[in-house]
Amino acid sequence: MARQAPVTNPGEGDAIVRVRGLVNRFGAQVVHQDLDLDLRRGEILGVVGGSGSGKSVLMRSIIGLRTPNAGEIEVLGVDARSEEPADRSRIERSTGVLFQDGALFSSLTVGENVQVPLKEHHPELPESLRYELALLKVKLAGLPADAIDKLPSQLSGGMRKRAGLARALALDPPLLFLDEPTAGLDPIGAAAFDHLIRTLQQALGLTVFLITHDLDTLYAICDRVAVLAERRILAVAPLAELERLPHPWVQEYFNGPRGRAARRAGARTPGDASA
Numbered sequence: 001m002a003r004q005a006p007v008t009n010p011g012e013g014d015a016i017v018r019v020r021g022l023v024n025r026f027g028a029q030v031v032h033q034d035l036d037l038d039l040r041r042g043e044i045l046g047v048v049g050g051s052g053s054g055k056s057v058l059m060r061s062i063i064g065l066r067t068p069n070a071g072e073i074e075v076l077g078v079d080a081r082s083e084e085p086a087d088r089s090r091i092e093r094s095t096g097v098l099f100q101d102g103a104l105f106s107s108l109t110v111g112e113n114v115q116v117p118l119k120e121h122h123p124e125l126p127e128s129l130r131y132e133l134a135l136l137k138v139k140l141a142g143l144p145a146d147a148i149d150k151l152p153s154q155l156s157g158g159m160r161k162r163a164g165l166a167r168a169l170a171l172d173p174p175l176l177f178l179d180e181p182t183a184g185l186d187p188i189g190a191a192a193f194d195h196l197i198r199t200l201q202q203a204l205g206l207t208v209f210l211i212t213h214d215l216d217t218l219y220a221i222c223d224r225v226a227v228l229a230e231r232r233i234l235a236v237a238p239l240a241e242l243e244r245l246p247h248p249w250v251q252e253y254f255n256g257p258r259g260r261a262a263r264r265a266g267a268r269t270p271g272d273a274s275a
């Protein structure tokens with residue numbers, strides 16, 4: 001297929017994350033080739049693409065968990081590949097990450113999980129203040145206060161996601177990375193989680209990088225959507241523009257039966273916040 005120009009010029013706007021010429025390979029498998037992407041300050045950017053198209057590898061490259069084979073990545077003006085402790089610390093303190101499975105320590109309570117980044121980056125804080133801060137984040141993530149002393153295994157899947165979100169917010173990062181946050185949630189729980197993300201993004205002024213297969217999430221809360229296909233960002237634009245892109249994958253994805261249904265539904269009604 002002929003290479004198409006991106007719908008939106010990646011140079012536009014105030015980029016908080018800037019990716020240029022990214023290359024990621026695993027042996028002979030090329031996952032990304034000359035991938036460019038900007039994450040603009042204050043937006044929720046949805047990232048979509050088929051299974052195995054490289055969404056998680058892109059996220060891991062941006063947050064510094066993987067060293068790409070080539071290319072440049074800047075996070076808040078810091079080179080994501082830098083191994084300088086001051087640079088690593090700045091990136092870690094500025095980015096909250098919710099992994100797909102929540103990635104909580106199973107032997108620690110929710111409160112202890114939330115305190116892990118606080119202990120690492122603010123060892124000077126007294127224990128009681130750390131606990132209070134953790135409680136604040138637990139409540140911010142929509143969990144009841146008594147969830148703080150529970151183990152992850154004592155929570156529902158939706159509550160575990162919220163606990164993961166509380167930990168991601170522990171250091172008040174301006175940047176939030178979410179890997180399939182609504183996967184495995186029932187539709188009411190998923191809508192409630194979408195609503196929570198939008199509310200927090202607005203209240204805290206967050207910039208959000210959100211990987212998802214959930215079309216409802218895209219329509220409910222994303223300002224722009226980036227399509228990852230053919231080893232690069234094929235297009236990045238608001239949904240109304242993307243739907244008109246004459247690319248077979250994009251057409252099948254957004255104008256197939258599920259895409260049409262999600263568009264009709266628009267924003268889902270947020271359900272019970274304890275989902």
Ligand SMILES: Nc1ncnc2c1ncn2[C@@H]1O[C@H](COP(=O)(O)OP(=O)(O)OP(=O)(O)O)[C@@H](O)[C@H]1O
Pocket residue numbers: 026031049050051052053054055056057058
């Ligand atoms: N550590 C690794 N070693 C070898 N191959 C890897 C590794 N990590 C990822 N890959 C490969 O890179 C490709 C992209 O993986 P990635 O997890 O980024 O896909 P994805 O778009 O997030 O998929 P999904 O939507 O299914 O979660 C896949 O083919 C995967 O097998």
